[in-house]
Amino acid sequence: MSPGLPESRSSRLSDTAGRRGRGRGTPRRPSPAALGVIRVDPDFAEEFPDGDATSTEAHVNLARTGTALLLELDRCVSAAFDMPQAAATALAVIDGAGAPLTPSQIGDRVLVPSATTTSTLDLLEGRGWVVRTPNPEDRRSLLVNITPEGRAAVNRILAGIRKVEVATLSGLTLAERKQLLGLLAKVLERAAVVASDPPITLDGRRNRPKRLDQHHS
Numbered sequence: 001m002s003p004g005l006p007e008s009r010s011s012r013l014s015d016t017a018g019r020r021g022r023g024r025g026t027p028r029r030p031s032p033a034a035l036g037v038i039r040v041d042p043d044f045a046e047e048f049p050d051g052d053a054t055s056t057e058a059h060v061n062l063a064r065t066g067t068a069l070l071l072e073l074d075r076c077v078s079a080a081f082d083m084p085q086a087a088a089t090a091l092a093v094i095d096g097a098g099a100p101l102t103p104s105q106i107g108d109r110v111l112v113p114s115a116t117t118t119s120t121l122d123l124l125e126g127r128g129w130v131v132r133t134p135n136p137e138d139r140r141s142l143l144v145n146i147t148p149e150g151r152a153a154v155n156r157i158l159a160g161i162r163k164v165e166v167a168t169l170s171g172l173t174l175a176e177r178k179q180l181l182g183l184l185a186k187v188l189e190r191a192a193v194v195a196s197d198p199p200i201t202l203d204g205r206r207n208r209p210k211r212l213d214q215h216h217s
Contacts, residue, residue, distance in 0.1 A: 028075075031071060033064075033065070037061055046209075048205070049205050049207070062187070069168065072168065073164060076160065076161075077157065080156075081153070081157065084120075086112055086116065087124060088154075090112075090117070091129060091130070091150060092158060093109045094144055094145070095154045103118065103121060103132075106144060121144060127153075129149055130145065131144070131147060
């Protein structure tokens with residue numbers, strides 16, 4: 001068990017972090033990665049008889065890691081191009097398609113709502129990186145294609161992201177990175193199965209620790 005950080009409580013839900021940009025001049029919050037690994041309390045098994053300490057720790061730390069990685073990409077893209085990471089992802093999707101895409105196809109691949117897709121395309125088109133033209137097969141739709149300036153921009157963005165990835169994973173050896181990929185594949189495979197089933201009913205047994213009530217007495 002690691003020393004008890006404020007976040008290292010079994011009673012907490014999985015950590016999440018806000019993705020909204022902060023105003024200029026506002027002090028930047030530390031990366032969630034700086035908080036370290038979350039560990040459950042020693043009495044976890046007593047508190048949650050149907051739980052598993054290692055499953056909880058792995059789950060919340062995967063969530064924290066994913067949030068930290070995305071926030072760092074967002075920070076780097078914002079610093080270099082003054083735009084959110086989602087816009088860079090959309091540009092990469094358009095570039096990699098090899099053919100014009102509809103806004104809905106872009107939204108599906110970037111996993112963002114249609115309103116966000118529209119504002120993202122407004123930003124990219126405003127910079128001259130993409131163009132929207134009528135879809136000859138559907139008058140109600142548009143086609144989005146990348147411009148030569150957009151290709152130059154995405155070349156820079158993707159090459160830069162590769163540098164961020166190398167810097168972030170440099171703490172692992174090649175063998176460890178391969179092992180991590182194998183473990184992540186197993187987690188994702190199981191997560192896909194869970195997501196395809198009806199939502200798990202959120203109930204069960206919990207023995208509320210007395211230490212929690214002592215803080216409110």
